Amino acid sequence: MKDKYLIKFADCIPVKGDNRSTICDLTRNTFDFIPNDMFDFLDTNNKLSLEKIMSKYNETDKVIVSEYLEFLEKKEYIFYGAKDEIECFPDIEIKFEKPYKLLTAIIEMSDDLSIIESAVNQIIPLGVKYIQLRSLTNIKIEVLDKILSLFLESSIERIEIFIPFSENQTKEQFETLIDKHLRISTINIFAAPFSEDILRWRSKLLFSEKEITSHSLFSCSRCKTFRINVEFFTEANFFNVYFNNKVSISKNGDIKNCLSFDKSFGNIKSDKISNIIKKANFTELWYATKDITAECKTCEFRFICFDSSDVFYNGSDYERAEKCNHKL
Numbered sequence: 001m002k003d004k005y006l007i008k009f010a011d012c013i014p015v016k017g018d019n020r021s022t023i024c025d026l027t028r029n030t031f032d033f034i035p036n037d038m039f040d041f042l043d044t045n046n047k048l049s050l051e052k053i054m055s056k057y058n059e060t061d062k063v064i065v066s067e068y069l070e071f072l073e074k075k076e077y078i079f080y081g082a083k084d085e086i087e088c089f090p091d092i093e094i095k096f097e098k099p100y101k102l103l104t105a106i107i108e109m110s111d112d113l114s115i116i117e118s119a120v121n122q123i124i125p126l127g128v129k130y131i132q133l134r135s136l137t138n139i140k141i142e143v144l145d146k147i148l149s150l151f152l153e154s155s156i157e158r159i160e161i162f163i164p165f166s167e168n169q170t171k172e173q174f175e176t177l178i179d180k181h182l183r184i185s186t187i188n189i190f191a192a193p194f195s196e197d198i199l200r201w202r203s204k205l206l207f208s209e210k211e212i213t214s215h216s217l218f219s220c221s222r223c224k225t226f227r228i229n230v231e232f233f234t235e236a237n238f239f240n241v242y243f244n245n246k247v248s249i250s251k252n253g254d255i256k257n258c259l260s261f262d263k264s265f266g267n268i269k270s271d272k273i274s275n276i277i278k279k280a281n282f283t284e285l286w287y288a289t290k291d292i293t294a295e296c297k298t299c300e301f302r303f304i305c306f307d308s309s310d311v312f313y314n315g316s317d318y319e320r321a322e323k324c325n326h327k328l
């Protein structure tokens with residue numbers, strides 16, 4: 001090849017942070033740390049000829065540039081092509097559109113099925129696909145079965161459950177529930193006296209010793225904070241991925257952004273979720289991207305970080321209510 005041109009793979013996207021950068025491989029779902037100098041090098045030299053690139057640097061810097069190129073090629077973040085091939089490799093357009101009004105609903109369970117039934121009847125027409133059912137106190141298997149039956153014949157794709165361990169509930173009972181309700185993706189039993197993962201075809205029954213005493217402590221211990229894929233990355237450019245298209249309904253019927261927050265925007269007994277999610281004060285957090293959140297906006301993880309901290313507006317920026325403990 002006469003003139004070699006440096007071409008960055010479009011699905012490998014560098015993100016600059018304060019002290020270092022990442023390069024996020026959205027197809028292989030991995031990332032690498034790179035120095036900020038390498039970020040700048042990629043930013044300014046993508047799709048230029050090797051000859052032109054090298055002509056910009058002095059002899060000392062050329063050694064570093066050669067090391068950069070060797071690393072980037074070995075990691076398959078770049079390749080070389082001819083000039084007339086460049087237009088065959090356009091950048092990915094960072095755009096995010098979805099056809100539903102709500103994607104995820106978190107419902108706190110109780111023995112009062114009327115609230116849960118009302119919530120389910122309201123969220124299904126809004127296009128919800130993922131449900132999380134959770135409780136800080138024990139829920140009888142028969143009640144759980146009744147709740148899960150509300151989703152039969154619905155368009156819900158996945159249901160995740162969090163409940164505390166009870167001596168009176170056996171693994172076999174949960175396995176029977178999983179076999180009956182095929183939408184269950186995971187049943188997480190917390191505060192158990194042991195840890196065990198039971199895999200059943202496409203579902204999981206996970207026992208964990210983790211104590212959960214408040215809604216702010218709910219998190220899947222096996223879930224990753226960093227999610228590296230095209231959908232997450234593009235959504236994070238426009239939305240706070242944790243809050244976006246999500247509604248939470250407490251056991252009393254309060255409609256919230258998140259069950260651990262005090263603020264309620266209405267109650268399922270008297271308000272319609274479809275009206276509440278149109279209100280700017282409810283959707284405010286949906287738009288609180290990491291890009292406009294202090295501490296996060298210069299973080300190299302800001303487009304792959306699934307962080308659930310509450311954020312509040314301080315007049316110029318959003319601020320996280322808790323200090324970040326995700327950074328590697």
Ligand code: SF4
Nearest residue numbers: 296299302305307324
């Ligand atoms: S929560 Fe932490 S890791 Fe995530 S984007 Fe913000 S500062 Fe970075």
